[in-house]
Amino acid sequence: MDVTPHNQGRSPVKLEGHCLCGNVQYAADTEVQFTAVCHCTDCQRQTGAAVSLVIGIDDDALTIEGDSLKTFITRGEDHKSNTNRSFCGNCGSPIISRIDAMPGLVFVKAGTLNDTSWLQPTSELWHRSAQPWVPHIPGAEIFERGIPVD
Ligand SMILES: [Zn+2]
Ligand SMILES: [Zn+2]
Structure with a gap:
């Protein structure tokens, strides 16, 4: 997939966020490598939503x-x-996911x-299991499966 930092210059200088109760907090001072939605059935089940919205950053x-x-492992x-x-x-x-192969x-x-105003997904992953009523995100690249791994 294209890992150009699409959001460079638009994402906040420092990424910060937290869970609903506030007990888990995170921060990262780094470029966003990509913004994607994932339509996979595991993400649908974990989030209870049609898609999972994720950014990829340096761990x-x-x-x-x-x-x-x-942590729950799938x-x-x-x-x-x-x-x-x-x-x-x-x-x-749900806060983060790490994939052993990546x-x-x-x-x-x-x-x-904390600031979601700049988010613009540029990839749709696992589109083959997308719920049929979910509209295509304008300009986003569609992948029938996940991020290609060598
Ligand atoms: Zn919490
Ligand atoms: Zn997924």
């Missing part, structure tokens, strides 16, 4: 705090490795950001 730049952070059909889905065990908000990258659930 080393992320600091995350909160003793209620828990198995990626595409990358055949673990998807480590971290959420607040107190309020249930070291160095962390997906942040973008609805938890």
Whole structure:
């Protein structure tokens, strides 16, 4: 997928966010590598929504705090490795995902950001399981499956 920093210059200087109850807080001072929605059935189930909205950033730049952070592991059909889905065990908000096959990258659930005004998804992942009433995001590239992994 195209990992051009589309949001460079538009995203906040520092990314900050938190879960619904506020116990889990995170921050990252880094460029956003991509903004995507994921239509996969695991994301639909985890979020209870039609899509998961994520930004991809450098994992080393992320600091995350909160003793209620828990992780549930799902198995990626595409990358055949673990998807480590971290959420607040107190309020249930999904916060981040890390995929073992994509070291160095962390997906942040973008609805938890303090400032969401700049978000503009440029990719739609796992479109083959998209709910049929979800409109196509103008200008976004459609992937029938996930992010290609070598
Ligand atoms: Zn919480
Ligand atoms: Zn997904």
